[in-house]
Amino acid sequence: MTPMQKPDTTPLRAALVRRMELWMAAHMPWIWLRCEQFQQGASAALDGRLPAWLRVKMGLHRMACRACRKQERYLGQLRQLAKSPLDEPVALPPATEERLRAALRAAEQQRRNADDQRLALADSGPGDARGAR
Numbered sequence: 001m002t003p004m005q006k007p008d009t010t011p012l013r014a015a016l017v018r019r020m021e022l023w024m025a026a027h028m029p030w031i032w033l034r035c036e037q038f039q040q041g042a043s044a045a046l047d048g049r050l051p052a053w054l055r056v057k058m059g060l061h062r063m064a065c066r067a068c069r070k071q072e073r074y075l076g077q078l079r080q081l082a083k084s085p086l087d088e089p090v091a092l093p094p095a096t097e098e099r100l101r102a103a104l105r106a107a108e109q110q111r112r113n114a115d116d117q118r119l120a121l122a123d124s125g126p127g128d129a130r131g132a133r
Contacts, residue, residue: 017064033061038068045072046079 024032033041038061044050045058062069092100 017066020064031057031060033057035061035065035068038062038065039071042068042072042075046075 021032021034025034038058041050041054041058045055050058062072
């Protein structure tokens with residue numbers, strides 16, 4: 001490694017965070033949340049439905065866990081996208097629009113053919129030669 005390169009501390013940091021998480025979970029379970037518990041509460045936290053003590057526990061976990069911070073940020077972005085109304089219709093490229101129209105026409109034609117076949121079978125009746133064996 002050259003003097004200008006920084007050592008990769010990501011595996012070391014992950015190991016330290018994991019050790020801290022295990023120690024906190026074992027010695028202070030009333031303070032520390034595991035990642036699974038944090039993720040279960042993240043959705044409720046976005047809705048604002050968490051009691052104060054759980055918000056504090058989640059804040060402590062959030063400070064220590066990069067993965068849960070990233071997960072929570074992602075959930076927040078999804079929530080914003082789900083809430084934002086579409087002000088104007090989405091414009092499709094002309095080629096895509098034509099493919100969709102062609103597929104819809106083909107599906108409609110198949111439905112009509114199937115309906116015609118059912119009507120033909122219903123009209124044939126039980127005494128018809130096509131229906132008898």
